[in-house]
Amino acid sequence: MKIESPTCSDTAISISDIVHYLEQTIQLCSEHTLFQFGLVVGNPQKTVTGILICLDITEELLDEAIEKKCNFIITNQPLLTNALHQVTPESYAGRCMIKAIQHNLAIYVFSTNLDHLGDGSSHRIANFLELQEMQPIVCEKQTLYKLTTFVPPQAEKDLINSLCQSGAMVHSQGFSGHLSTTPVGARYRTDSYGLVSNGTGTNLEILEETQLTFMLPTPCKDKVVQVLLHAHPYKKIPYYLESVETVVENRGSGVIGTLPVELPAKYFLKYVKTKLNLANLQHANVYHTNMSDKPIKTVAVYAGNGSQLLSKVLDKQMDVFITTGLQYEQFLEASGKVLIIDIGYYAARLGVKKLILALLSKEFNNIVILRCKTITNPIHYIND
Incomplete structure (x- = not known):
């Protein structure tokens, strides 16, 4: 599936553009992430002047963002691990949030597992x-949708092209010998594929069709179904949709x-x-x-x-x-x-900053994207 991203020429990039790209790329698929991620401080419609990538939020880290004119901070560790009932300088999280708001800094928590x-x-x-x-x-599990439909052979190619352009993947196809039966006394409107009034009688109308099966990524499901309803030659469209859980090879936690x-x-x-x-x-x-x-x-x-x-x-x-x-x-x-x-x-987590930087640099080449220099590790050990 192709991920849509803003054009990185002279177009201003908003915080929501960056967030949308990250979340489409990752698909929020890490089931072992302990904390929620997302935008915790800031206006998503603000234009990004620079991105600073860090592991943790500290007041010193915010000073670095201000100095380097980066108004969008992406952190791996959540700023809020518990509910914050008041934003005051008495707490570490409160001081950081107040400082971020005062200096128009946005903070996005990206604690998902990049594995x-x-x-x-x-x-x-x-x-x-x-x-x-x-x-x-643990292998990644992905929910796909299996779409099955029937189509006259002469319309097969056009329908496949239309659905594949919408994100569907051809799973299988072949002549199924499907029979379209006509009850006694039924009447059909004439269409371009030979369904005509059968009049009265006891004969059955036999229509040669191709059975097509597609696999649909979850984000594309609704769009593909709409295209099917528009592009299929029948007025009453036969199709079946079922969810299928699959294991993604070589991807997981x-x-x-x-x-x-x-x-x-x-x-x-x-x-x-x-x-x-x-x-x-x-x-x-x-x-x-x-x-x-x-x-x-x-x-x-x-x-x-x-x-x-x-x-x-x-x-x-x-x-x-x-x-x-x-x-x-x-x-x-x-x-x-x-x-x-x-x-x-x-x-x-020392490699996380580099991985996020590489991820963003592929799509946003006209924005300053930096890894922080501030050491935010709060834990110190005594070595004998």
Whole structure:
């Protein structure tokens, strides 16, 4: 399906244009996103002067946006994780919202999982670890609609072209031997495809037709049906529409793969810190479950809160699960079953800014789009 986007010439781009493009591209498909995303501050009709991409909202980050004249901020972490009953300077979220409104800044929370594009933060980590034979931990499921209709052979080509231009995909076609029966005494209006008055008698009218079956993406369903009703040669149009849930290959949440060679657990920990450059990250650390002598070969990666995926990883009997955000009880549950490595929420998301930048740069080449320089990580570790 082609995604419509504004022309990036001299046309002013509004905040709603950017939001529309992002949400069409992602299709809001990440079922494992814990927080809602969307525009939380700002007027969607405002013209974008510049975009600043960040992981978290802080007052220092807002200062950077003001300095760089970026009035649209895209953040990965929600500014509001709980209901805010009053906007006052006493709370962190209140101070940020007041400052954003005072300086006409719009804030859009884009916390969806980019793994569903087939090139998300989980893939980035998996590539650093040189994992092979990669596939999702949980495959993406997509609801399509199966449209079946019947058409005279001479009208087949035109109808296929019309529906495909509206977003339908040809699923199958072929002569079905469908019979159109005429009851005794029925009368038909003459049309261009041979349906005429049968008069009286006991004979049946036999009409050779082609059965056409199309698969329709959900956003195109209503448009395709309208085109069918307009372009079909019959006045009473035979068609059937049913929903079908399909699995999208190689797209979904997280990544599982295999290492090029097996590694003992203690050496694998060093391998992770080196490959992900965690040792060079300020205040970075690695937490893990009890290690065993079992060599590490199969690895699962989820660059986000992995609490909802732990059971899937245990079912797949992975040797390692690299993620963040698990609860203490989940470490107990996994102990002895899978080596869990918590690399920290901030480190897990470091590739997000680059991914969003690449996504937007393809369509909006006349807008300043920047990755923030402000370090927003609020967590510091003491390393002995």
